Amino acid sequence: MLKVLLVVPNFKWADWDVNTLWHYFPYNLCLLASMIRDICDVKILDTNLNKSSYEELEDEIKYYKPDIVGITVLMDQYGKAGHTTAKIIKNVNKDIVTIFGGVYATINYDYIMEDENVDIVVVGEGEYTLRDIVSHFNGNGELPTKGICYRKEGIIINTGHSELIANLDEIRFPAYDLINLNDYIYLKDRKSIEAPSVYPLGRIITSRGCPVGCTFCQVKDIMGQKFRKRSPQKVLEEVKYLIDNYHIKSITFEDDNLITNRQRAIDIFEGLKKFNISWTAFAIAAFKLDKELLQIMKESGCVFVDIAIESASKRILKNIIRKPVDLDKVREIVLWAKELDIFISANFMIGFPTETWEEIRTTIKFAEELNLDYAKFFVVIPLRHTELWEMCEKNECFKEGFNQENIRWSTGQLESDEYSSNDLTILRAYEWDRINFSSEEKIEKIRKRMNVSCKELEQIRKDTRGNVIKIING
Numbered sequence: 001m002l003k004v005l006l007v008v009p010n011f012k013w014a015d016w017d018v019n020t021l022w023h024y025f026p027y028n029l030c031l032l033a034s035m036i037r038d039i040c041d042v043k044i045l046d047t048n049l050n051k052s053s054y055e056e057l058e059d060e061i062k063y064y065k066p067d068i069v070g071i072t073v074l075m076d077q078y079g080k081a082g083h084t085t086a087k088i089i090k091n092v093n094k095d096i097v098t099i100f101g102g103v104y105a106t107i108n109y110d111y112i113m114e115d116e117n118v119d120i121v122v123v124g125e126g127e128y129t130l131r132d133i134v135s136h137f138n139g140n141g142e143l144p145t146k147g148i149c150y151r152k153e154g155i156i157i158n159t160g161h162s163e164l165i166a167n168l169d170e171i172r173f174p175a176y177d178l179i180n181l182n183d184y185i186y187l188k189d190r191k192s193i194e195a196p197s198v199y200p201l202g203r204i205i206t207s208r209g210c211p212v213g214c215t216f217c218q219v220k221d222i223m224g225q226k227f228r229k230r231s232p233q234k235v236l237e238e239v240k241y242l243i244d245n246y247h248i249k250s251i252t253f254e255d256d257n258l259i260t261n262r263q264r265a266i267d268i269f270e271g272l273k274k275f276n277i278s279w280t281a282f283a284i285a286a287f288k289l290d291k292e293l294l295q296i297m298k299e300s301g302c303v304f305v306d307i308a309i310e311s312a313s314k315r316i317l318k319n320i321i322r323k324p325v326d327l328d329k330v331r332e333i334v335l336w337a338k339e340l341d342i343f344i345s346a347n348f349m350i351g352f353p354t355e356t357w358e359e360i361r362t363t364i365k366f367a368e369e370l371n372l373d374y375a376k377f378f379v380v381i382p383l384r385h386t387e388l389w390e391m392c393e394k395n396e397c398f399k400e401g402f403n404q405e406n407i408r409w410s411t412g413q414l415e416s417d418e419y420s421s422n423d424l425t426i427l428r429a430y431e432w433d434r435i436n437f438s439s440e441e442k443i444e445k446i447r448k449r450m451n452v453s454c455k456e457l458e459q460i461r462k463d464t465r466g467n468v469i470k471i472i473n474g
Helices: 027-036 055-065 076-092 105-108 127-137 218-223 233-248 264-273 291-299 314-321 327-339 358-369 387-396 423-434 440-450 454-472
Strands: 003-008 040-045 068-072 099-101 121-122 148-152 155-158 202-203 250-253 278-285 302-310 344-350 374-379
Touching: 003 027, 003 055, 027 040, 027 068, 027 423, 040 055, 040 327, 055 076, 068 076, 068 127, 076 099, 076 105, 099 105, 099 127, 099 454, 105 218, 121 127, 148 423, 202 233, 233 264, 278 454, 291 302, 291 327, 302 314, 302 327, 327 344, 327 358, 344 358, 344 423, 358 374, 358 423, 423 454
Parallel strands: 003 040, 003 068, 068 099, 099 121, 202 250, 250 278, 278 302, 302 344, 344 374
Antiparallel strands: 121 148, 148 155
């Protein structure tokens, strides 16, 4: 039987930034494996979790002897790790078919195909595309007519983006049994505000696509602008499976748009009540929240919610980001969440093209006035094939030496006549410290949320401030 190995590269093989991605749960590979396990022998290998060396990956390839290896890369920053993986595979056996998939592949398929160690790139959602590819190499049918790039007689063939999966309930249940799930649900590898209140932790994605279309986001190019959803019944079935089989006590929803469909969200939350577990959600659309929904979220076990605000400049929100955030409503949401004792965090971005220093300070001031439980500040990082990238090119915002493959998410990448990239790097770190730890009450609440001692929290703050100097000095 055909052997397929699905690999998460060791992201440390690329330039590593501890402030961005400290762990990766291979939910996507579990979905892919579930779609092909009846037509091949499939194995999932997480070299990132295992902290594998080049030699250890080489040994795994020699031992398993796969016919096909699928490589997933989340973002451009870790692209190098994927290419390193492909090179190691081809060095073991040049006849192994190497396939790139994921966000990085979908956005950069033309660039990836320049790598002679890569045979196929899946462009878009891969569940059905990978099944067709495996069927082809099993001797059943041709390669897919949509959703891949490949070489034929030395010419690169691009068949375009894959068809978006209309009914997500059709996708088979994730093949959790092909990984040691306990390695992930008990993992406590970084002290952060997003940490679950209790372990073991389950991670679930319930929807795809985003109808908003923020200029900095790649989601519309990856999963489309149409919101597609799993039914509440399927979501709750997965939660029950994780509880029954792995005894999870908390859930993290990793959707881009968990509450886009309000009634569906309510149905999910109402269904969660019977499980008596806690849950968290990130980058929630503030403009979709209301007091009644927050109340239902609290009753269903919500202990933490992170809302996406981005900027307090109305010009930046309307003309640059194009995100329908009502700043007055945001103030109400924060008050409601705090009344309900839901820990509320918010995301802010600084350094947009054409953004003035005064507009940046307006965002910082707004974050402070909200009196959030926690405020997160990000320096704007433009991503390829987004409107924001085009704005940066048009306004010549990139700092000298900018390289998408070597970006640091805690470091300024853009400059203007009013500020340097170092200004943004310093401002981000020091205002994060000043605003979040401005009172003993806030410090204690954050400490409990992060589940750290006073001494540990003080060290985290010290390290964050100290890293600024390291970043600036290279």
